[in-house]
Amino acid sequence: PVEDQPRSSLANCFGLFRSPRDASKALAEIARERQLCLKTLGLEDGPGSCFARQIDRCRGACVGEESAAMHGARAQLALSALKLKPWPFPGPVALRERGAAGTVELHVLNQWSHLGTARSEQELGEILEARSERGFDADVYRILARRFADSRPLDWIDLRGATRDPGA
Numbered sequence: 001p002v003e004d005q006p007r008s009s010l011a012n013c014f015g016l017f018r019s020p021r022d023a024s025k026a027l028a029e030i031a032r033e034r035q036l037c038l039k040t041l042g043l044e045d046g047p048g049s050c051f052a053r054q055i056d057r058c059r060g061a062c063v064g065e066e067s068a069a070m071h072g073a074r075a076q077l078a079l080s081a082l083k084l085k086p087w088p089f090p091g092p093v094a095l096r097e098r099g100a101a102g103t104v105e106l107h108v109l110n111q112w113s114h115l116g117t118a119r120s121e122q123e124l125g126e127i128l129e130a131r132s133e134r135g136f137d138a139d140v141y142r143i144l145a146r147r148f149a150d151s152r153p154l155d156w157i158d159l160r161g162a163t164r165d166p167g168a
Helices: 007-012 020-034 068-082 121-130 138-149
Strands: 093-098 104-110 113-118 156-158
Touching (some): 020 068
8 A cells, every 4th residue: 555655655656546456447447548468567367468469459568569668658658647746845834724713723744644733833843843754644645636736825834944933
């Protein structure tokens, strides 16, 4: 699972899926659309060509008719839409959320992980001092990626080296 990966390896991760079965299903669909080899992708095994080659829906990487390099490049291109997005900030940030009653909450985030929510400068300081290294959180990624794709501007505070004055 992507949650178990070190953050440095997330650049090589493609897609977030609820189960290995969902991932295999998505990969098989991409393979069908792009005439990729199911055997080369690890979705089929056994001797000879893949089933898609037998019905002329594979360009033949499984039997040497397409080079491994060409197949690999086509697969990378096909999967590029599923590639996880890099963290869009220079480091840890606080996203400011203003409530209806004039309250302010600072959601402290870093590398697709929610580190905590501060409602005061003291709470923010405690979160920053803890600097817990949590792993990648797929749910946080999904929520934030959707929000970042929105055209509304974000109210964020750069927390690199911050210890006080969160600007609230």
